[in-house]
Amino acid sequence: MTASKFLKKLIIWILVLVVAVGAVVYAFDPFYHYHKPWFGLKAVLNDKEYQCIGTLRHFDYDALLVGSSVMENNDNTWYDEAYGVKSIKAIRSYGATADLCYLLDEAFDNQEIRYVFYNIDPSSLSSSAETTYESTGCPMYLYDKNPFNDVQYLFNKDVLFEKIPYQVANSYMGDYQEGKSYNWAQWKNFSENDALGLYFRPIKVHEMYEETYYQDELNANIALLTKRVEDHPETQFIFFYPAYSMLWWDGIYRTGERDAYIYNEIQMTKALLTYDNVRIFCFQDLEEVTTNLNYYMDSIHFSPEINKLMLDKIVAGENEMTLDNYEQMLYGVKDFSDRVVNELIVPYEEADRLSYEIVYDE
Numbered sequence: 001m002t003a004s005k006f007l008k009k010l011i012i013w014i015l016v017l018v019v020a021v022g023a024v025v026y027a028f029d030p031f032y033h034y035h036k037p038w039f040g041l042k043a044v045l046n047d048k049e050y051q052c053i054g055t056l057r058h059f060d061y062d063a064l065l066v067g068s069s070v071m072e073n074n075d076n077t078w079y080d081e082a083y084g085v086k087s088i089k090a091i092r093s094y095g096a097t098a099d100l101c102y103l104l105d106e107a108f109d110n111q112e113i114r115y116v117f118y119n120i121d122p123s124s125l126s127s128s129a130e131t132t133y134e135s136t137g138c139p140m141y142l143y144d145k146n147p148f149n150d151v152q153y154l155f156n157k158d159v160l161f162e163k164i165p166y167q168v169a170n171s172y173m174g175d176y177q178e179g180k181s182y183n184w185a186q187w188k189n190f191s192e193n194d195a196l197g198l199y200f201r202p203i204k205v206h207e208m209y210e211e212t213y214y215q216d217e218l219n220a221n222i223a224l225l226t227k228r229v230e231d232h233p234e235t236q237f238i239f240f241y242p243a244y245s246m247l248w249w250d251g252i253y254r255t256g257e258r259d260a261y262i263y264n265e266i267q268m269t270k271a272l273l274t275y276d277n278v279r280i281f282c283f284q285d286l287e288e289v290t291t292n293l294n295y296y297m298d299s300i301h302f303s304p305e306i307n308k309l310m311l312d313k314i315v316a317g318e319n320e321m322t323l324d325n326y327e328q329m330l331y332g333v334k335d336f337s338d339r340v341v342n343e344l345i346v347p348y349e350e351a352d353r354l355s356y357e358i359v360y361d362e
Contacts, residue, residue, distance in 0.1 A: 021160060022154040025153065025154045027039075028041070028164045028168070029054075030044070030166070031054050031153065031159070031163070032054030032055050032057075032058055033054045033150070034054075034058070035058055037171075041167060042170060042178050043055070043059070043178050043181070044166065044170045044171060044178075045089075046166075048072075048089075048091045048092070048093070048182050049093075052089070052090060052091055052092075053106060053143050055088055056106040057106060059088055060086060061085075061086045061087060061088045061113075062085050062086055062087075062113060063079060063080075063085035063086065063087035063114055064088065064090045064104070064107055064113060064115070064116045065079060065088070065089045065117050066100050066103065066117065066118040067119030067121070068095025068119060069091070069093050069095070069184070070119060070242050070301055070302065071091060072089065073183050073303070073304040074304070074308075074311070075177070075307075076088065076178070077179040079115075080179075082311065083114075083115055087115075088181070089181050090104065090107060091182055094136075095119070095123070095124045096127045096128070096131075097124050097221040098127075098128065098224060099133065102131050104228050108232060108235075113232065113235045114234075114236065115235065115236050116236070116237045117238050117240075117314075118237060118239045119239075119242055120239050120265075120268070122241070122265065124221065125218055125261070125265065125268055126217050126221075126257075126261070127221070129223075129224055185304050189297060190295060190297050191293075191294055192294050194296070194297050194298070195247060195294075195296040196293065196355070198299070199247040199298060199355065200355050200356060200358075201250065201251065201254065201355065201357065202251060202356075203357055203359055205253070205254045205256075206256030208256045208258065209259065210259075210260070212260070221268070222267065225268070226272065230275065233277050235277060236277055237275075237277055237278045239272060240280065240282065240310060240314065241283060242283060242310065243283040243290050243302060244284065244299065245290050245291075245293060245295075246290050247298075247345075248299040249336070249340045249341075250341060253337055258334070262333065265333075266330050269321055269326045270323075280326070281310075281318075282319055282333065283313070283319055284336070285333045287336070289309065290336075
């Protein structure tokens, strides 16, 4: 064989191999960048930064579970059965309003949405109203709609040799449940010791910030959320403030942010409740949960049974805020945080069970 013929055949075989690799990735599509699952595969969802955007564009659904990592341990089937819907998750670990609104927009562009169940993290109301996907290193070739940079996905050895085998194994050989998408609870421990061990208490008690300390950020975040509510009157939005542990309340009291956070929630709640397609629930002072550290792995993240408990209360109409009671309820949360600081945390202090932040000399 001459050198030219050998080179020609080599190029042909390389091209065939490249096309074959791209075709395999396209067909299995573990990030759901092109389509929903084929070949009877399950929707194996365990990597939200890579998969969430694709599912919102290509899956069939009429309800969304929206929020941060504390929303991930919900089982979608709980909501499906309670409300007669087909739900998927729109998750961003940080739970920033701008990022979640970006996901909402993608969903509304692709489906008719009957319900949005939206977890409002207190810190999201004081965060920047700019999206963080690109600045935090998310794979933007999956988010933009530029087909030319898809080469980073179609010819990716990790996708070919890790993600696709994982998808197939969980579809045909494991007991993977699609409703538990992005669920991380099975790898974590929830106990008082774990919660205390991962809470690093600020050493100093900072002077309390003015209530309006985050006013500019708050105004921008209110504008983001209310626009989505206003633009989609056909959708029922159910917002809720989750049950963080008393350790978290102790922490933000000591950092001086407590009053500003409560103020932010009052203003956001007031703005949202002016719309007929909004309901809001508050679980922040649910003492049987927030004071029992055995439900937590750290100061924020609770076990799936608390996710289910909050849903059950929503379905039952418990802990609901209205224009008549929202201020009273949120000032009740403030009173609860005072009790945390002055009473409930004291036994842990006296027993020397609290770890403190390390402060390095400048």
